[in-house]
Amino acid sequence: MMVTGTVKRVAMGTGTWAIEADNGTTYEIYRGAPPELLEDGLKVEVNGSVRDDVMTLAAIGPVLEVQSFEKR
Amino acid sequence: MRYRGTNLKIALCRTHDEPIMKKLLLTFLFLLGLGWALSTFQGLAAQGTYDSIVLDFREDIPPAQVEQQLEAIRSQYDLQPRLNSEFSGTDNVYIVEGDRQRLRQLRKEFGKFVEAIEPNYIYGLPKPELYRDSDCSTSTPEDNAALSPNRPNDPLYSKQWNLQAINVEGAWLDSDGANVTVAVIDTGITQVPDLETTELLPGYDFVNDRERADDDNGHGTHVAGTIAQSTNNNFGVAGIAHGAKLMPLKVLSSQGGGTVSDIAEAIKFAADNGADVINLSLGGSGESQLMQEAIDYAYNKGVVIVAAAGNANQNSAGYPARYPRVVGVSAVDASGDKAPYSNFGAGVDLSAPGGNTKNGESGGILQHTIDPQNGTPAFLAFQGTSMASPHVAGVAALIKAAGVDDAEDVVRILKESARPVQDDTLNHFGSGHLDAKSAVQLAVNGQLTFRDFFRWLRDNGYLNPRFWIDGGTIALLPKIAMVVGSYLLAWLLRNYFPFRWNWNLATGLVMGSSGVFVLRSLYLFDLPQWPLRVMGSSLPELGTAIQGNPALNPIFASVLIPAGLILLLLGHRDWKWFAVGTTLGVASCLAVSAAIDPALVWLGSGWVARGFLAANALACVALARLAVRPGGVTG
Structure with missing residues (x-):
């Protein structure tokens, strides 16, 4: 699935990375995402899939495993 | 008729x-x-303390005879009778050292020469009631010790508004969680200095499949600290059930995520290895049959399962908090309001301090953990329902240690003792604000x-x-x-x-x-x-x-x-x-x-x-x- 939005650092517990999608959903970025993606405020278009079988300490929303991304 | x-x-x-x-x-x-x-009522006399005896010699016997008797006391009992004061000479009032037994001897021997032989009672003001209010913000250990017998000497305790918000000192009168095991299913636990006197049981690292379950993130150690940080050790901060034992079960990676299968296995591991309480400061949106079965398994073994409601500010708790047999915990800030991030509504059973660090660290929950950046021990303030959940797990341990065995009873006491919040139409707080003191009192009285x-x-x-x-x-x-x-x-x-x-x-x-x-x-x-x-x-x-x-x-x-x-x-x-x-x-x-x-x-x-x-x-x-x-x- 494609998600467009803004990358955010979220201070929840020890902290995590998220994409605030333009449609209002907040996705938590799953581990293993490319390091270049993890930059606060970066506007991106991401190709990934939601991992329903994953739980996180931040628990801020659906967990998105990123396959690829493009800066916008 | x-x-x-x-x-x-x-x-x-x-x-x-x-x-x-x-x-x-x-x-x-x-x-x-x-x-x-x-x-x-035993009367004052039976309760008084004394370490000397008053002899009041009769005034109608000549001074020489008094002196003779005093000499006898000196020689027979090796005592030095002295005048009570410079004014006592005419009244013949003398004081000697002695206890109850000596009093009896003297009465027997000298009774006929005296008007009275009495214990010289020591009168004093009763010891003042120790100050028990906890909203005082002193920070030195000495001051802390002077304030209340239950106020711990941990120097950073005064910054733990969250522990004072749940009335934990009142709970410590009856329980510290001794002999209760709390499994922390998280990123692992590192035994930082302020966990030094806390007993860590053997656990398991399901992420790396090994026995040692050290923390490589800082989250699990922080959560463990809220539950059972070493307390009254003149160092750092306090923990709620500091007498409890911790079982570290690592299911979340250094980046904070983990799979349902690992979490389900960890829940079963905890239940099979004697955990009384399980804390799950983690969540996701997916319902899982596997996890449900693990929870039922642990529940049927009498384990109290507590989980964070989640941090998406949405109107239902995530999983596992939302399962009926799990106590779902929402987060409140220092003023008792719902924390802005906390989930609410369906699946929220109780609220506890999770903090809000938007305006600085003082609004967060402070524990000793490892710094996520470099892995060194540090006192860090975090926010999240992850921080709220271990408050409830800690109080559950206190209730268990107070003698309530049945998990259902523990959960009932947690809910019944919570301070209800009026007009909570959206179920921000479940049964209300967690209250450790009322919970333990109810636990002690209700048996x-x-x-x-x-x-x-x-x-x-x-x-x-x-x-x-x-x-x-x-x-x-x-x-x-x-x-x-x-x-x-x-x-x-x-x-x-x-x-x-x-x-x-x-x-x-x-x-x-x-x-x-x-x-x-x-x-x-x-x-x-x-x-x-x-x-x-x-x-x-x-x-x-x-x-x-x-x-x-x-x-x-x-x-x-x-x-x-x-x-x-x-x-x-x-x-x-x-x-x-x-x-x-x-x-x-x-x-x-x-x-x-x-x-x-x-x-x-x-x-x-x-x-x-x-x-x-x-x-x-x-x-x-x-x-x-x-x-x-x-x-």
Whole structure:
């Protein structure tokens, strides 16, 4: 699935990375995402899939495993 | 005749509130209490402390003879009598060192030369009550220690607004979580310096599949700190159930995520390895059959499972918090409002401090953990429902350690003791704000255990040595059998119809079975003895107590008065238990009397009396059973 939005650092517990999608959903970025993606405020278009079988300490929303991304 | 039924109906309708009977009962209880107080009052003299003795020599004996006696004291007892003050010479008042034994010796030896030989009591102000309020923001350990016996000496405790918000100091009076195991299913636990005295049990790292479950993120250690940070160690911060043992189970990677399969396995591992409480400061949106089964497995093994509601500010908790058998915890900030990130609504059972660090670290939850950046130990303040959940897990451990074994009871106590929040239409808070003190109090009060019964007996002087000595003048053993018997009846009844142990029930049990029987052997000055005998009698003995007749009056020694009490008080939430307790107490008294000494006025002491007492004892048990049964005669 494609998600467009803004990358955010979220201070929840020890902290995590998220994409605030333009449609209002907040996705938590799953581990293993490319390091270049993890930059606060970066506007991106991401190709990934939601991992329903994953739980996180931040628990801020659906967990998105990123396959690829493009800066916008 | 046709009016009789109507009268009975009126009587039943009026059971809810019968002011005159209530007054009578209260008066009786007041007298009882008064008698009780008198019986336990030992007078000042018996309690005073002294380490010297006053000798007041008679003024009509010549000074030479006084001097002779003083010399005798010097030589015989190796004492140095001294004048009490420079003004004591004319009165011949001398002081010598000595205790109770010396006092006795001196009285024997010198009694005829003195006006008085007395203990030189030390008078002083009573020790002040220690200050227990916790909203004082001192930070030195010495100050902390001076404030309250429960205020820990951890220097950063004053920054833990969250622990003060849940009244944890009040809970520490009765419980510190000792011998309870809390499994922390998280990123692992590193034994940082402020976990030094906290016992870590063997756990497992499901992420890297190895025995050691060290933390490589900082989250799990922080959560563990809230539950059981080493406390009163003059270092760092405090933890809620600092006597509890921690079981580290690592399921989340260094980046904070983990799979449902690992989490489910960890839950089963915890249940199989003796965990009493599981904390799950993690969440996701996917419902999983695997996880559900693991939770049911642990639940059926009696484990209390607590989970964070999640941090998406949405109107339902995530999983696993949302499963019915999991206590879902939402987060509040320092002012008790819902934290802006916290989930709410469906699946939220309780709220606890999770903090809000938007305006700085002081709004967060402070614990000792490892710095996520470099892995070194640090005191860090975090926010999240992840931080709220371990507050509840910690209090669950306190409740367990206070003697509540059943997981369902622990959860019920957590919810019932929470401070409800008014107008919570969106269910931000579940049952309300977590309250550790009320929870532990409810845990301690709500049990029908021998420990509580003994505590009750002790508090009321039954286990006082004086009681045993004074009680020797009356038949003690049957009385003890009656009290214990009534307790056993209550215990048996509770197995069928669970109810909570309470003060009224305990009072009723003693009143019905034995009375405050220590009073019967008490003789106060020249007071007539019969009022004490009446107060010291059980209900069945009352009929003949005034005359002092050891035989029982069959009207009093029957189911009649208990039945009246039950009818009268059944509608009242609290007094009902007094009636039930009295009925069980009477049952026990009659049963013991039937077995040991079936003496009745008019009916003699043969088989007729024995049968009468036994039948009435059975009737009393049946009556109590009827009254306690949910939806019984109360409807």
